[in-house]
Amino acid sequence: MRTPCCEKMGLKKGPWTPEEDHILISFIQQYGHGNWRALPKQAGLLRCGKSCRLRWINYLRPDIKRGSFSKDEEETITKLHQLLGNRWSAIAAKLPGRTDNEIKNFWHTHLKKKLQRSSCSAATNTTPIMNSDTIYKHYSNGLLLSKYANIPMNSTTVQTMTQNISPDHHAMVVAPAVIQSLAISHADQHSAASSTAEMQPTKDHATWSASDVITRSLTDGKLSAIKSLSAMARYPTDDQSHLAHTMKENDNDIGGKKINEDIDFWYNLFVKSGEPSRPS
DNA sequence: AACCCGCCCAACCGCATCAAT
DNA sequence: AATTGATGCGGTTGGGCGGGT
Numbered sequence: 001m002r003t004p005c006c007e008k009m010g011l012k013k014g015p016w017t018p019e020e021d022h023i024l025i026s027f028i029q030q031y032g033h034g035n036w037r038a039l040p041k042q043a044g045l046l047r048c049g050k051s052c053r054l055r056w057i058n059y060l061r062p063d064i065k066r067g068s069f070s071k072d073e074e075e076t077i078t079k080l081h082q083l084l085g086n087r088w089s090a091i092a093a094k095l096p097g098r099t100d101n102e103i104k105n106f107w108h109t110h111l112k113k114k115l116q117r118s119s120c121s122a123a124t125n126t127t128p129i130m131n132s133d134t135i136y137k138h139y140s141n142g143l144l145l146s147k148y149a150n151i152p153m154n155s156t157t158v159q160t161m162t163q164n165i166s167p168d169h170h171a172m173v174v175a176p177a178v179i180q181s182l183a184i185s186h187a188d189q190h191s192a193a194s195s196t197a198e199m200q201p202t203k204d205h206a207t208w209s210a211s212d213v214i215t216r217s218l219t220d221g222k223l224s225a226i227k228s229l230s231a232m233a234r235y236p237t238d239d240q241s242h243l244a245h246t247m248k249e250n251d252n253d254i255g256g257k258k259i260n261e262d263i264d265f266w267y268n269l270f271v272k273s274g275e276p277s278r279p280s
Numbered sequence: 281a282a283c284c285c286g287c288c289c290a291a292c293c294g295c296a297t298c299a300a301t
Numbered sequence: 302a303a304t305t306g307a308t309g310c311g312g313t314t315g316g317g318c319g320g321g322t
Contacts, residue, residue, distance in 0.1 A: 015290070015316085037307060053308075054291065089310060104311075105289050 012046040016055055020045060024052055025060055058101045065097025069106055077103055078111055 016024075027043035033056065036049035045052060058064075069077070073095055080091045088100035088107075095103065 013292075035307080049307085050293095051291075057309095058290075086311065100310075101290075109288055 010046060011048050011051075013051070016059075020047070021055070021060060024056060028056060028060075054101075058099045063097055064099065069098075069110075073098070074111065077107065078115065081107065081111070 023043055023045055027039065031042070033039055033053070036053040039045075039049055040047045040052050043052075047055075076095060077091060080094060084090050086104075088104045092098050092100040092103050
């Protein structure tokens with residue numbers, strides 16, 4: 001069984017002292033960090049491996065970029081968050097020298113408030129901003145409509161489908177054509193790549209919301225999620241038991257895909273197309 | 281000067297996932 | 302295929318700090 005970090009008696013918690021930092025840096029410089037679990041004992045630190053790893057990754061690594069975020073970084077984080085949601089490590093991967101923790105903190109303390117202010121002012125102009133949820137919806141809608149329901153994609157069908165899945169005001173935004181077409185071609189790649197691999201469900205499907213399904217379909221490329229969404233959309237409401245049933249059925253014949261490929265796909269897409277567009 | 285309050289961020293925790301056996 | 306250990310990730314916490322009263 002797993003031993004919770006620092007649960008064992010005698011391990012220190014709380015802020016790191018300069019001495020501890022020095023010991024950790026010296027040890028890693030000399031021996032590397034092959035095994036975090038064993039490291040504190042070998043280095044003579046009264047910390048758990050997890051704590052050492054966190055301290056190194058978030059603070060002591062030599063390539064950490066210190067100081068406030070630049071305007072460019074701020075914009076990148078904002079765009080990537082629209083794109084990826086709270087996938088801090090994926091966002092950090094696009095910002096050299098920044099850690100997921102740092103970006104997460106920056107988001108919660110600065111950007112979120114800033115965006116809330118700007119969305120308030122945007123709301124007064126009645127121009128909805130396309131957020132990540134909306135993008136997920138359009139992406140998934142595009143996939144299921146084009147691949148499983150044989151319905152031609154246009155703004156009306158997208159809107160209707162989205163309303164059936166999750167009737168919030170963001171769903172009224174019309175997807176840009178570039179996202180639709182690229183999403184469909186991406187779906188083709190998914191179905192080709194996933195036809196033979198095996199899928200392991202990792203969450204109790206009965207507890208999935210429509211948003212979970214959509215997010216899932218994006219993050220790991222499992223078309224079963226999209227299939228389920230397709231089936232669900234044929235019903236007037238978000239019927240979770242039906243959804244769970246469909247998920248389990250589909251789990252048996254659909255394969256997986258690497259998360260990073262999806263992240264790269266979306267990142268590249270938005271680099272190409274500028275930014276999540278506002279409907280005119 | 282003392283107190284309060286909100287903000288910031290380093291660190292922790294629980295869970296998911298991966299890898300080895 | 303099941304189990305176990307290690308690592309990674311995202312949400313949350315709490316202590317330090319600065320500004321306001």
